[in-house]
Amino acid sequence: MVKLPAPAKWALRIIVVGYVFLLVGWPMITLVQNAFSDGLGNFQAAFSDPDVVHAMIVTIEISLWAVAINTVFGVGMALLLVRYEFPGKRALSALIDLPMAVSPVVIGLALLLVYNGRTGWFGPTLEAHGFQVIFNSPGMIMATCFVSLPLVVREVVPVLTEIGDDQEQAATSLGANAFQTLRRITLPAIKWAVVYGVVLTLARSLGEFGAVKIVSGNLIGQTQTASQAVEQEYNNFSQGEAYAISFVLVLLAVLCIVVVSLLRPKESSS
Amino acid sequence: MSSAVLGLDTQPIGRGRPGVHSTLTRGSALGLGVAMIWFSLLVLIPLAAIVVTAGQDGWQGYVDTLKNPQTWAAIRLTVTQSLLVTLVNVVMGTLIAWVLVRDKFWGRGILDVLIDIPFAMPTIVAGLVLLGLYGPKSPLGINVANQRSSVTLALAFVTLPFIVRTVQPVLAELDTDVEEAAASLGAKQTTILRRLVLPSLVPAIAAGAALSFARAISEYGSLVLLSGMLPYKTEVVSVRVYSFVEGGDQTAAAALATIMLAVALFVIVALDIIQRRVARRG
Numbered sequence: 001m002v003k004l005p006a007p008a009k010w011a012l013r014i015i016v017v018g019y020v021f022l023l024v025g026w027p028m029i030t031l032v033q034n035a036f037s038d039g040l041g042n043f044q045a046a047f048s049d050p051d052v053v054h055a056m057i058v059t060i061e062i063s064l065w066a067v068a069i070n071t072v073f074g075v076g077m078a079l080l081l082v083r084y085e086f087p088g089k090r091a092l093s094a095l096i097d098l099p100m101a102v103s104p105v106v107i108g109l110a111l112l113l114v115y116n117g118r119t120g121w122f123g124p125t126l127e128a129h130g131f132q133v134i135f136n137s138p139g140m141i142m143a144t145c146f147v148s149l150p151l152v153v154r155e156v157v158p159v160l161t162e163i164g165d166d167q168e169q170a171a172t173s174l175g176a177n178a179f180q181t182l183r184r185i186t187l188p189a190i191k192w193a194v195v196y197g198v199v200l201t202l203a204r205s206l207g208e209f210g211a212v213k214i215v216s217g218n219l220i221g222q223t224q225t226a227s228q229a230v231e232q233e234y235n236n237f238s239q240g241e242a243y244a245i246s247f248v249l250v251l252l253a254v255l256c257i258v259v260v261s262l263l264r265p266k267e268s269s270s
Numbered sequence: 271m272s273s274a275v276l277g278l279d280t281q282p283i284g285r286g287r288p289g290v291h292s293t294l295t296r297g298s299a300l301g302l303g304v305a306m307i308w309f310s311l312l313v314l315i316p317l318a319a320i321v322v323t324a325g326q327d328g329w330q331g332y333v334d335t336l337k338n339p340q341t342w343a344a345i346r347l348t349v350t351q352s353l354l355v356t357l358v359n360v361v362m363g364t365l366i367a368w369v370l371v372r373d374k375f376w377g378r379g380i381l382d383v384l385i386d387i388p389f390a391m392p393t394i395v396a397g398l399v400l401l402g403l404y405g406p407k408s409p410l411g412i413n414v415a416n417q418r419s420s421v422t423l424a425l426a427f428v429t430l431p432f433i434v435r436t437v438q439p440v441l442a443e444l445d446t447d448v449e450e451a452a453a454s455l456g457a458k459q460t461t462i463l464r465r466l467v468l469p470s471l472v473p474a475i476a477a478g479a480a481l482s483f484a485r486a487i488s489e490y491g492s493l494v495l496l497s498g499m500l501p502y503k504t505e506v507v508s509v510r511v512y513s514f515v516e517g518g519d520q521t522a523a524a525a526l527a528t529i530m531l532a533v534a535l536f537v538i539v540a541l542d543i544i545q546r547r548v549a550r551r552g
Contacts, residue, residue, distance in 0.1 A: 002372070002449055002453075002459050002462050002463055002467065003459065004459065005459075009373065012365060012368070012369055012373070013369060013373060013375060015365065016362075016365055016366050016369045016381070017369075017377075017381065019362055019366070020366065020381055020384050020385065020430075023426060023427055023430060024384045024385075024387050024388065024427070024430065025384055026403055027399045027400050027402060027403045027404075027427075028384075028387070028399065030399070030402035030403045030409070031395075031398075031399045031402055033402075034402050073305060073308060073309075076301055076305055077305055079298075079301075080298060080301060080302050080305065083298075084292070084293050084294050084298055084302075085291065085292060085293040085294075086292040086293070086294055086302065087292065090542075092309075093542075094538055094539065094542045095309075095313070095314075095538075096309075097538050097541070097542075098313065098317075098534060098535070098538055099313065100481070100484070100485075100538075101481075101484035101485075101488065101533075101534035101535075101537050101538055102317075102488060102530070102531065102534045103487075103488030103489070103490060103507075103508045103511070103527075103530055103534075104393075104488070104490050104491065104508075105488075105490050105508045105509075105511045105512045105515070105527075106320065106488070106508075106511060106527040106530055106531060107316075108515070109320060109511065109515055109520075109523055109524065109527055110316035110317050110319060110320050110527070111316050112515065112520075113316065113319035113320060113323055113520065113524065114315055114316045114319045115316075119520075121315070121319055142312055145312060146312055146313060146316075149312070149313070178295075178297060200390075203389075203390040204390070206392065207390070207391060207392025207393060207394075207395065208392075209392060209393050209394045209490070209491035209494075210393070210490040210491050210508065210512070213512075214512070214515060226392075227392045227393075227394045227395065227491070228394075230392075230394050230395060230398060231394055231494060231495065234398060234495055242398060243398065243402070246392075246394075246395040246398050246399070249391075249392050249395055250391055250392075250395055250399075253387070253390040253391050253392065254387065254390070256390055257383060257386045257387065257390050258383070260386075261382070261383060261386075
């Protein structure tokens with residue numbers, strides 16, 4: 001094992017810790033200072049505004065929907081990709097990663113082109129049947145699903161590959177039907193991978209900005225989300241309120257990370 | 271967050287070769303059908319709509335969009351800043367991963383958690399948070415708001431985890447016996463690093479760099495508050511697409527978005543190839 005001489009080791013430590021502290025650590029401290037600059041005043045000002053409270057509720061609702069849909073899709077897709085062979089599998093597996101590399105703005109535009117009520121491919125038909133997608137929650141849920149699509153799949157696939165299908169085959173040969181095998185054997189084995197995927201999806205969904213901004217129309221008190229409220233408060237020179245809402249969002253995000261890092265070591269010991 | 275999130279699986283999903291027989295049962299075929307309908311409605315058809323809309327004016331549409339000096343300036347800024355930030359990440363990300371895996375000191379756990387924060391933090395908040403320390407009211411006296419350097423700063427922040435999180439697991443799994451053997455045979459520490467450690471990290475660094483570049487060129491949220499989105503100065507491609515959408519010029523927006531999609535697709539294919547190479551070696 002490479003042993004660096006002490007000066008090099010200390011130089012590396014200082015460079016690394018300094019870089020991360022200046023880029024992430026100190027800005028986080030400034031955020032807390034700015035949010036609590038007049039005690040709880042910023043929070044009272046921000047959360048006594050019904051529009052901000054509404055934006056917060058919208059964000060949570062949209063995120064829960066996206067998490068539910070992506071969990072079902074993610075686990076199902078992972079099972080199909082790992083346990084079955086079919087033509088076009090490799091292309092499909094690569095395409096599922098695509099949302100990681102596509103700009104949120106492009107995602108918003110893509111949904112807008114298909115589902116907007118005036119000129120979209122499907123939009124006018126859907127709206128004629130009373131189903132409005134764009135500037136409404138279905139569009140916002142779709143945008144959020146799109147940006148966080150690969151997170152559950154990517155967590156579950158390696159675990160499914162790792163555990164193999166011996167136990168599943170044993171269960172089937174002992175007479176278990178497909179549903180029993182799934183519930184008793186497969187799901188318990190991939191439980192933690194699904195939990196990580198869900199937590200990561202939740203963190204990503206709570207903070208989504210660009211894609212949702214395009215499809216939501218940012219209607220205050222209706223389709224405005226928490227991250228859009230941050231932008232609006234900041235541009236209206238209510239910086240204290242913007243920092244207060246941000247603090248709550250970051251708290252949720254950091255909570256997600258801490259949950260993941262607390263859960264992760266258990267996996268290796270079990 | 272694991273390397274799996276970032277797309278670097280050491281286990282390939284499968285080797286679906288053309289002509290491979292399907293092993294789908296009736297139930298799983300139904301499941302695949304439902305999943306594909308949702309995937310098409312959500313991802314494939316909307317992305318196809320971008321390409322089709324962009325193609326409405328033929329090649330001339332692309333040429334006109336690219337010839338627009340403001341758009342061209344945005345593309346140049348985005349590509350140069352993304353390359354710069356990716357280069358910074360290749361160096362800093364590898365060093366951070368090294369310190370996290372091979373060094374032991376008080377506070378390493380905090381460092382480890384800090385690395386994940388940019389990934390989980392809402393992008394608009396990332397801009398606001400950086401504005402607190404590097405904005406007009408900076409306690410450091412550094413104000414990058416509305417400057418070119420604000421783009422570098424925001425991109426460095428949001429792409430921080432990628433190379434760290436792809437290199438870290440590879441470095442942790444690295445067999446240290448080989449290093450011991452080399453050392454006992456008289457190899458210098460620098461030789462071991464250069465000849466043994468670095469080469470085995472190259473695929474992970476490459477994968478992380480691809481993800482970091484892809485994220486950088488598509489970034490939007492963190493730049494909104496920090497960069498001021500000034501045309502010819504701090505306006506990036508995503509912001510340009512957004513202003514086309516807002517202005518109702520969907521064809522121009524789609525043309526520019528198609529170019530971004532092509533780059534995204536290229537990165538994903540490159541990642542797939544790297545993954546499979548790593549898996550074969552593994």
